[in-house]
Amino acid sequence: MTDTARVLLTAAVLSGVTMATFAWRVMRTDPSHPDRLVGELRLAQWAAVLLTAIGAIPIGAAVVHTALPVGGADAAIGVVFVGIGGLVLQRPPREALLLATGGFLLHALVNLAHRPGWLAPDLAPRWWTVGCAIYDVLLAAICYGARHR
Secondary structure (H helix, E strand, C coil): CCHHHHHHHHHHHHHHHHHHHHHHHHHHCCCCCHHHHHHHHHHHHHHHHHHHHHHHHHHHHHHHCCCCCCHHHHHHHHHHHHHHHHHHHHCCHHHHHHHHHHHHHHHHHHHHCCCCCCCCCCCCCHHHHHHHHHHHHHHHHHHHHHHCC
């Protein structure tokens, strides 16, 4: 495993643990208490940051791999996820968490679309796309779980 892979794995674990901790605190709060709304808002904001960050990754990968014929599609899809992250910031907390859930699930499907060759299969190693899809599904579950009352 390369140093870069270790750093990315560490970032994924730390961000996932942070999201899970925020969600756990939100779920333990009484649904009628104002702290619940504040917690949902903070979790939605963190989800927006992660959606934007994961959206930027294929943009950078497409810039590095300019010779790939469909790399531009990955960059365009990345811009969509940056936009979804922005939309999450503009919605009320419960709606934002639902939108983030959908965004993470959609990103998981985009990651898996690299394997059959629907998107550039050489943009990233197989372990990366599968690992990112698993990470996305876990983040979606965290967002959805925190939204559920």
